[in-house]
Amino acid sequence: MPITIATTYVFIYKIIPDYLIPKRYFLFSLYSLYTFIISAYLIVISVFYGLVYLSNFEHTNMAPISKSLLFVAISVYLVVIIVSAFKLLKLNLKHAEDTKKLETKILETQLKLKEQELNYLKMQIHPHFLFNTLNTMYGFALKKADETPEMILKLSNLLDYLLYQVDKPFVALQDEINHIDDYIVLEKMRFNDTLQINFETKNILEDVKIPPMLMLPFIENSFKHGSLKNGVLHINIKLYCEDKNIFFDIENTTSDNLASKNGIGLENIKKRLNLLYKDKHQLDIEHTNGIFKVHLKLMTN
Numbered sequence: 001m002p003i004t005i006a007t008t009y010v011f012i013y014k015i016i017p018d019y020l021i022p023k024r025y026f027l028f029s030l031y032s033l034y035t036f037i038i039s040a041y042l043i044v045i046s047v048f049y050g051l052v053y054l055s056n057f058e059h060t061n062m063a064p065i066s067k068s069l070l071f072v073a074i075s076v077y078l079v080v081i082i083v084s085a086f087k088l089l090k091l092n093l094k095h096a097e098d099t100k101k102l103e104t105k106i107l108e109t110q111l112k113l114k115e116q117e118l119n120y121l122k123m124q125i126h127p128h129f130l131f132n133t134l135n136t137m138y139g140f141a142l143k144k145a146d147e148t149p150e151m152i153l154k155l156s157n158l159l160d161y162l163l164y165q166v167d168k169p170f171v172a173l174q175d176e177i178n179h180i181d182d183y184i185v186l187e188k189m190r191f192n193d194t195l196q197i198n199f200e201t202k203n204i205l206e207d208v209k210i211p212p213m214l215m216l217p218f219i220e221n222s223f224k225h226g227s228l229k230n231g232v233l234h235i236n237i238k239l240y241c242e243d244k245n246i247f248f249d250i251e252n253t254t255s256d257n258l259a260s261k262n263g264i265g266l267e268n269i270k271k272r273l274n275l276l277y278k279d280k281h282q283l284d285i286e287h288t289n290g291i292f293k294v295h296l297k298l299m300t301n
Helices: 002-020 025-054 069-143 148-165 173-194 216-225 264-276
Strands: 195-202 233-242 245-253 281-288 291-299
Touching (some): 002 025, 002 069, 025 069, 069 173, 148 173, 173 195, 216 233, 216 245
Antiparallel strands (some): 281 291
C-alpha cells in the first residue's frame, strides 16, 4: 500500500503536471522509467520482506496475494494507471474550461472593439452629413426663400433620425428610404432646375432591417462629388429586394478627373460594411466616361 500511494503521488502531482501536460515527452519518459524501476525494486523488497519476516521463509505460509510477484506488480501499477487517468481527465476538463473562458473573453473584447469602431465611424459620418445639409439651409436663409420652413421640417426629421435612430443596431429598410426621400427633397431645393434625379424602389420587404445611415452616405457623395453635364446633375438611384437580399444601385454624372470614391463618407461606409456584413456583401464601384456608379448587394438571410 505505501508503494502504491507513493508511486501514484509521484505520477499525478509531479510527472504528469510537470512533464506530460507541458509536452516534455523525453523527460516524462525518463522519469517514468526511473519511477518504474524504483517502485519495482521496492515491490520486490516488500514481497521478500513478507517472506522473511512474516512467513519464516515458508512459501506456503505466505498470503495468497503475495505469492505471485507479477500479480502484486500488476495490482500496484493498475491502481497507478487508473488514478493517473482520472488525473488526466480532470486536467483536460479544467484546461477545456479555461480555454472556453478565454475564448469568451476574447470574443467579448472583439465585440467591444467592433462596437467602438462602429461608433467612431458614425461620429465621423454625423458632422460630415450635417455640414452639407446646413450649408444648403444657409443658402436658402440668405435668399429668404419660401421653401425655408419646409426645409427646416425636413432637416428636423433627419436630425431625429440622426440623433435617436442611428444608435440602434438596425432599423427597418423603409425608415432608411423615408429619410433618403427627405434628404433628396432638401437637395432638390438647393439645386432647383439643375438637378435631374430618379429614386426608384421596388419590392421593399417590411421585415428587412439594415444598419441606420448605411445608404445615405452614397447618396450624399453623389451630390457632393457629382458634376453638372450640360448644366444638369443627373442621379439615378434604384433600391429593391430579391430573395431577402438588398440591391442598391446609384450612378451620377461626374468629371473624369474627380476621384469621387475618395470621399470621407464613402470610406467610412466601406469600413462599416466590412464590420457589419463581412463576407455577406458585395460592393462594386466604377468611375468611367464621366459616370460614377455604385452597386451594393447585402445578403440578409
